[in-house]
Amino acid sequence: MSNDQSTEGKNSEQAPAWQPVQIQRPAQVSSSAGLTEEESTRVIEEFRAKIYPRSVTGIFARWRIILVLFTQVIFYGLPWLQWNDRQAVLFDLGARKFYIFGMVLWPQDVFYMAVILIISAYGLFLFTALAGRLFCGYACPQTVYTEIFMWIERKVEGDRVARIRLDEEPWSFRKFRIKATKHILWIAVAWWTGSTFIGYFAPIRELGSDLINFELGPWQWFWIIFYSLATWGNAGFLRESVCKYMCPYARFQSVMVDSDTFVVTYDKIRGEPRGGRSRKVDHHEMGLGDCIDCTVCVQVCPTGIDIRNGLQYMCIGCGACIDACDQIMDKMNYPKGLIRYTSENGMLEGLDNKQARKRLFKPRVYVYLTLLAFFIIAFLVSVAMRTPLRMDIMRDRGALGREVPGGLIENVYRIQLINMTEEPLDLEITAQGKDLENVHVRAGDSDSAVVKVAPFANEWVPLVIQVPLGEVKPGLYDLQLKAQTLESEELDLKAEEKTSFFVPN
Structure with a gap:
């Protein structure tokens, strides 16, 4: 038997007799005394122990490669896309604008960001209820970049046994050269x-x-260095520790899965009792199960767990152990x-995957689907009905109403006009009141009521509204302000807001 198939110490201990698959949780902690000394020592040793995952091929490994390529093409390529002579996706915090292709979100659009987060949360809940930590194993940034860094490590240092031997040998020029090459590439x-990530918040071409x-600038340098070091540290050094000790998702997933959720599962009925044997003998006559106790499933696990001990909260559902075990089964x-990927009930009752999938759709799954569909439809409808022109009004608190030469009563306002289109707009401001006639509007320093607003811009405009004194009595009058594009404009847009007009005694 090869070194790769040797027993792995604590990870290869004989599993107990078959029992229902349950998520193993961290050791119980006493509220008064905390962890015992033995538990503390075990946790520290597990944290310090370096894991050397073995490379594996198979259908799940291919899916991981596909998802790594897919996510990184999007991540690295998206900031470079152009949309009407600007960056297609840009979260410009300085200008307080989020550009997402043809849509621009302003601070007033925080509702949309909240809905997007809600949709993401319900999507995660749904995926977890159906297939456990599916997101963790294939699309989580920590998993994706760890996979990239491990690929570089295997190309530079070799596979599992070569890396173990390299770390155990004393420092030499060869060891320094190999380690330095790996870290330079990392x-x-x-x-x-890190530079690409900052490119989502500052124009990446500039x-x-x-x-x-x-x-x-100093802040740009800081954030590029910060995110670069974070990527280097998380994917190169912390790796599985982030999933095991830092990620909150690992802790609350246990309340989102049940006996019908599809997870990575070891068939103890078929596999136990485990033990080594020749492929030529009838292992059933020897009283052995199908598991030959080669520990390859442990060696390929990126978090270093033994799936044969039951589903554990550290399992990220990557399926590497499935690929490895299938290869061993082929050889035997x-x-x-x-x-395999199946449910606890499916394994207990000997159901195939098609039969087990039918049990996935329980009331809570339908609730997740309904809520997810509701929020997606509400978001799309809201975006479709979103007006690309907005107007906000602020009263001049220092002068609510005053009499000016010419027998006029004058109120002063400040209005904010927001143009969310990619075209400059000429907007005419008009005012109407139920009990007000001959209302005159003046925008800015001119006698005109037309305001020019650049594309994707907002303009604060001082607005003066005058009414003949002889036509009104002292009091407060309702007033409707309307900003509308001129007839010569290609776009027919308008925005209306209510305010009040004050006539002093």
Whole structure:
């Protein structure tokens, strides 16, 4: 038996007799004394122990590669897309505008951001209820960048056994050269990742030019270095520790799964009792199950757990152990599926995946689907009905109403006009009141009531409204302000807001 298939100490202990699959939770903590000394020592040793995942091929490994490529093409490529001579996706915090292709979100549009977060949350709940930590295993940034860094590590240092031997041998020029090459490549990827991330918050084409010429501002330098170091540290060093000890999702997933949720499952009925044997013997006559106790499933696990001990909160559902076990089953001429994606009830009752999937759709899944559909439809309808022209009004508190030469009563306002289109707008401001006639509107310093607003811009305009004194009595009058594009404009847009007109005694 090869070194890769040797027993792995604590990870390869004989599993107890078969019992229903349950999520293993951290050791119970006493509210008065905390962890015992033995538990504390075990946790510290597990945290310090370095995991050397073995490379594996198979259907789930291919899906991980596809998802890594898919997510990174989007992440690295999206900031470079152009939309009408501007960056297609840009979260401009300085200008307080979020550009998302043809849509621009302003601070007043925080509702849309809240709905997007709600949709993401319900989507995560739905995926967890159906397939456990599906997101963790294939699309989580921590998993994706750890996979990239591990691929670089395997190319530079070799597979599992070679990496273990390299770490155990004393320092030499060869070891320094290999380690330095790995970290240089890691830092290059981390720097590219950090720079791209900042490119979502500052125009990336200008950022790239400034970066090459060392003309970045201090905050830009800070955030690029910060996110680069965070990527380097999380994906290169912390790796599985983030999933096991830092990620809150691992803790609350147990309340979102049940016995019909599809998770990575070891079939203890078929696999136990485990033990080594020759492929030529009939292991059933020896009283053995299909598991040959090779521990390859442990060696390929990125979090270092033994799935044969039951589903654990550290399992990210990547399916690496399934690929590894299927390969061993092929070599032993045993049926595949000793470790597989299925539900606890499906394994107990011997159901195939098609039958087990029918049990997935329970009331709570329909609730998640209904809520998710509701919020998606509400978001799309709201965006479709969203007016691209807005107007906000502020009264001049220092002069609510005053008499001016010419026998006129004058009120002063400040209005904010927001143009959410990609075209400049000429807007005419008009005012109407139920008990007010001959209302005269003046915008800015001119006698005109027409205001020019640039594309994706907002303009604060001083607005003066006058009414003949002889036509009104002292009091407060309702007033309707309307901003509308001129007839010569291609777009027919308007915005209306209510305010009041005050006539002093």
